[in-house]
Amino acid sequence: MTPAILLTRQPADNQRLAGRLDALGIRSYCTPLLQIRAVEESSEQRSLLLDLDRYQAVIAVSPVAARLGLERLDRYWPQVPLGIDWFAVGETTAGILRQYDLPAQAPLDGQDSEALLALPRWEALLAEPNLRVMIWRGVGGREHLASRIAFAGGQVDYLELYQRLPADGLPQSIEAARQAGVRGIVVLSVQALEYWHAAAGQEWLQQRLWRCWVPGNRVAKRAAELGCEDIIMCNGADDDALVTAINAHRLTVQGE
Incomplete structure (x- = not known):
């Protein structure tokens, strides 16, 4: 049987991506590496949002940031101030902002800081x-x-909306994935990579040989430092970029 790929985002994102991979005949297994915990709003954060009309640009760095930011925005601004340029790191994040009628811009040729700041x-x-x-x-x-x-x-001011913590029972979940035939993994942040490394424990010497799909140079560099040998860089972290890269570099029975 062809080895499976471990999808490690949040459950809804994993299921959506798994469906697209399944349509291509690619086996996957879903286990989030992170749990997302919303940060309780502070008085400083409240002041930032109340002063929103004093900013020329707002950048959302992830779908979670966009969703939580919009929830906060709705509390204080029934009508969004005019004259703000909205940006997103990735089309998925931009799509969430656009659903709120915010004309978000996102780079088409990458999902890192350089690509974002290269927008005209x-x-x-x-x-x-x-x-x-x-x-x-x-x-x-x-x-x-x-x-x-x-x-x-x-x-630059930060509206920090959530914390990324290791998923509960992660070592057991990673071991269950291995036993289910996982021999490849999608890792979309350095923090998620570090949590995988820690959860693998003594199995890391074997798991570092899994094919590892990453969104860009920063995660790829850290993966190599940890000993990963089969690293595939995707052109970003959204579904389209991941599906394209996974389909182009499929696992085989031998893991080649």
Whole structure:
């Protein structure tokens, strides 16, 4: 039997991707590496949102950030302020913002900070003398994006909406996946990669040989540092990018 690929996002995202892979005859097994816990709103976060109309741009870095940010936005702004440029890291995240009638822009040729800042609109934004940018994200991450904006003279504020914690019972879940024939894994962040590495324990020497699909250079670099030898870089982390890369680099019975 052909080995299976471990899908490691949140359950709804895993099931959606699994359906697309199944239509292509690709076996998958679903186990989230992370659990997402919303951060309780602080007075500082409330002030950021109440001052939303003072920002020229808002960036959502993930679908979770977009969903949670919109929930907060709806509390304080029944009508979204005009004059804000909305950006998303990836088309999936952009689609969530667009469902809220926000004309979000997302790069088509990558889903990292460099691709986002290469969008034409940023040339004018970064030239503004008092640029203020709000980034919707989890706790930590996307520092390079902020540093580029700050280097150009802009001010960046973070609305940190959630924490990423190891999924409960992760070592047991990873072992169950291995026993079910998993020999490849989709890992979409350095943090998720570290949780997989920790959960594997003594089995890491074998699991690091699994084919590992990653969204870009940063995760690929860390995977190589941890000893992964079969790393496939996707052009981003959305469903289309993952399906394209997985289909182009299918596992075989021998794991080649």
